[in-house]
Amino acid sequence: xxLLEASEIVSGYGDIEILHGVSLSVGxxxxxxxxxxxxxxxxxxxKTIFGLLTPTGGRxxxxxxxxxxxxxxxxxxxxxxxxxxxxxxxxxLTVQENLAMGAFLRPDIYAVQAEMAYGLFxxxxxxxxxxxxxxxxxxxxMVAMARALMLEPQLLLLDEPTAGLAPVFxxxxxxQIAHVNSQGIAVLMVEQNARLALEHAQRGYVLASGENRFTxxxxxxxxxxxxxxxxxxGAA
Amino acid sequence: xxALVVDGIILGSILSLGAVSLTLVYGIVRFANFAHGDLMAVxxxxxxxxxxxxFATLDIPIATFGPLSFGLPMLLALPLAMLMTAVVAVxxxxxxxxxxxxxxxxTVMFVIGSLAVAFAxxxxxxxxxxxxxxxxxxxxxxxxxxxxxxxxxxxxIFILLACLAMVAGLYLFLQRxxxxxxxxxxxxxxxxxxxxxxxxxxxxxxxxxxxxALAATAGILLGIDSQIRPEMGWNLLLPLFAxxxxxxxxxxxxxLVGGMVIGIVQQVSTAFLLPTYKPAVAFVILILVLLxxxxxxxxxxxxxx
Ligand SMILES: Nc1ncnc2c1ncn2[C@@H]1O[C@H](COP(=O)(O)OP(=O)(O)O)[C@@H](O)[C@H]1O
Ligand SMILES: [Mg+2]
Numbered sequence: 001x002x003l004l005e006a007s008e009i010v011s012g013y014g015d016i017e018i019l020h021g022v023s024l025s026v027g028x029x030x031x032x033x034x035x036x037x038x039x040x041x042x043x044x045x046x047k048t049i050f051g052l053l054t055p056t057g058g059r060x061x062x063x064x065x066x067x068x069x070x071x072x073x074x075x076x077x078x079x080x081x082x083x084x085x086x087x088x089x090x091x092x093l094t095v096q097e098n099l100a101m102g103a104f105l106r107p108d109i110y111a112v113q114a115e116m117a118y119g120l121f122x123x124x125x126x127x128x129x130x131x132x133x134x135x136x137x138x139x140x141x142m143v144a145m146a147r148a149l150m151l152e153p154q155l156l157l158l159d160e161p162t163a164g165l166a167p168v169f170x171x172x173x174x175x176q177i178a179h180v181n182s183q184g185i186a187v188l189m190v191e192q193n194a195r196l197a198l199e200h201a202q203r204g205y206v207l208a209s210g211e212n213r214f215t216x217x218x219x220x221x222x223x224x225x226x227x228x229x230x231x232x233x234g235a236a
Numbered sequence: 237x238x239a240l241v242v243d244g245i246i247l248g249s250i251l252s253l254g255a256v257s258l259t260l261v262y263g264i265v266r267f268a269n270f271a272h273g274d275l276m277a278v279x280x281x282x283x284x285x286x287x288x289x290x291f292a293t294l295d296i297p298i299a300t301f302g303p304l305s306f307g308l309p310m311l312l313a314l315p316l317a318m319l320m321t322a323v324v325a326v327x328x329x330x331x332x333x334x335x336x337x338x339x340x341x342x343t344v345m346f347v348i349g350s351l352a353v354a355f356a357x358x359x360x361x362x363x364x365x366x367x368x369x370x371x372x373x374x375x376x377x378x379x380x381x382x383x384x385x386x387x388x389x390x391x392x393i394f395i396l397l398a399c400l401a402m403v404a405g406l407y408l409f410l411q412r413x414x415x416x417x418x419x420x421x422x423x424x425x426x427x428x429x430x431x432x433x434x435x436x437x438x439x440x441x442x443x444x445x446x447x448x449a450l451a452a453t454a455g456i457l458l459g460i461d462s463q464i465r466p467e468m469g470w471n472l473l474l475p476l477f478a479x480x481x482x483x484x485x486x487x488x489x490x491x492l493v494g495g496m497v498i499g500i501v502q503q504v505s506t507a508f509l510l511p512t513y514k515p516a517v518a519f520v521i522l523i524l525v526l527l528x529x530x531x532x533x534x535x536x537x538x539x540x541x
Contacts, residue, residue: 081431
């Protein structure tokens with residue numbers, strides 16, 4: 001049985017329809033990648049799953065609970081967390097305050113979870129009282145991920161976690177994501193580094209123009225000539 | 237001159253409190269609330285009503301505190317007036333602004349809405365209390381004579397300390413309390429706040445309640461310093477906005493400084509200009525800031541405080 005099930009999602013901004021019936025699912029503990037060209041609606045899909053956008057069609061269920069149209073502050077109670085592509089930290093707050101906001105609903109587990117987060121991202125511990133606006137891009141991305149992990153989610157939604165990072169950091173971020181996943185947290189990840197994402201994920205979805213284009217095991221997608229040519233920038 | 241500066245500091249402390257609360261509300265609701273001055277008037281009138289009508293019928297000792305012009309009734313009226321003004325602001329938000337938020341109206345519609353609220357509040361004050369001036373007390377208190385020809389009424393020292401205490405209290409609340417942090421998070425990045433589990437509609441309620449309570453305090457202190465009139469708050473709107481924008485709109489700590497600067501410059505200007513030009517002075521500062529440094533002294537590109 002799948003953890004997250006999005007079926008036939010129709011969504012967009014105002015009158016502009018971006019997603020024309022997209023479906024995907026994530027199983028317990030699974031790592032799933034969503035790839036596709038810029039502007040095809042990957043971020044829109046994430047926002048819709050997390051209630052920042054209300055779909056005009058389709059259904060989102062999480063652990064068999066219908067979360068379609070639920071406001072984000074209630075969705076996060078269900079056990080899924082979300083790191084948006086842009087503006088994913090509170091820049092004017094300190095690192096520690098960002099983590100506290102991540103645990104806003106569960107102050108009781110804040111201390112334990114903060115220690116866990118500092119264990120996962122040791123760089124942050126030294127800078128815990130620094131404003132996030134003073135951190136580097138890579139450190140901000142760590143803050144964003146740490147904030148999202150504060151409520152012990154069962155599923156983590158990551159929208160382009162490596163965007164704008166230098167290649168050395170990209171590998172490090174993938175390693176951290178793999179580590180999070182190894183603790184049993186399912187990951188649904190949108191990535192521009194499509195090949196790398198598929199190499200880490202078990203399954204992948206290729207979106208194009210707001211529709212499902214290809215779906216399958218990562219190995220199959222990586223081996224697919226057409227996927228490789230169109231979306232992975234080269235031969236399989 | 238020094239006397240004018242001292243006067244300016246007293247006026248400035250009231251402007252600071254008004255501007256801090258104005259800009260706090262702005263930082264979260266993201267529109268310029270033109271009803272803010274009239275919330276100050278609501279606070280002043282509710283306190284007037286409590287002190288001179290309600291408490292007068294009760295057995296509350298009316299002796300004044302030492303050299304101050306007021307006593308226990310005013311001290312009791314202050315928190316009650318803060319509470320009532322907060323309720324007014326929250327009710328207005330529920331009735332007027334929340335439906336607009338739900339329909340995602342453009343910012344300009346909220347501003348016009350707040351203008352309508354401002355007119356409505358002032359009209360109600362007029363209807364209930366009439367157009368004439370009121371005073372909390374008729375008692376005259378001698379001013380303290382300080383060196384350099386400076387005269388300060390004991391009330392004014394109280395006003396200054398009360399304003400500073402309020403702003404310090406707000407600072408501690410925003411920095412230390414969980415709700416305060418959540419308010420800052422919401423001002424910084426509302427969508428991320430929602431994703432983190434913060435119900436931003438609750439934050440709206442907190443914002444209006446705190447903003448209005450501080451505005452009410454500013455109104456009462458202004459009433460203690462001078463008199464109570466229906467347009468007392470409306471007339472302060474220009475210096476309040478000038479102070480908030482000078483400090484960097486949305487930044488409460490900047491508004492504190494902005495309020496002081498506007499207060500002092502306004503008072504000192506009376507050495508050269510007729511006092512009726514005081515609002516014009518605030519206006520000139522406002523225009524200069526917008527021309528030279530629209531972000532204000534402490535504003536940044538980034539949201540949040
Ligand atoms: N806030 C918005 N308002 C209107 N259109 C938007 C908004 N955000 C994104 N879009 C449009 O929606 C489409 C999909 O965007 P997005 O989901 O961000 O793509 P991706 O994440 O796959 O690059 C794009 O054409 C983009 O221009
Ligand atoms: Mg995107």
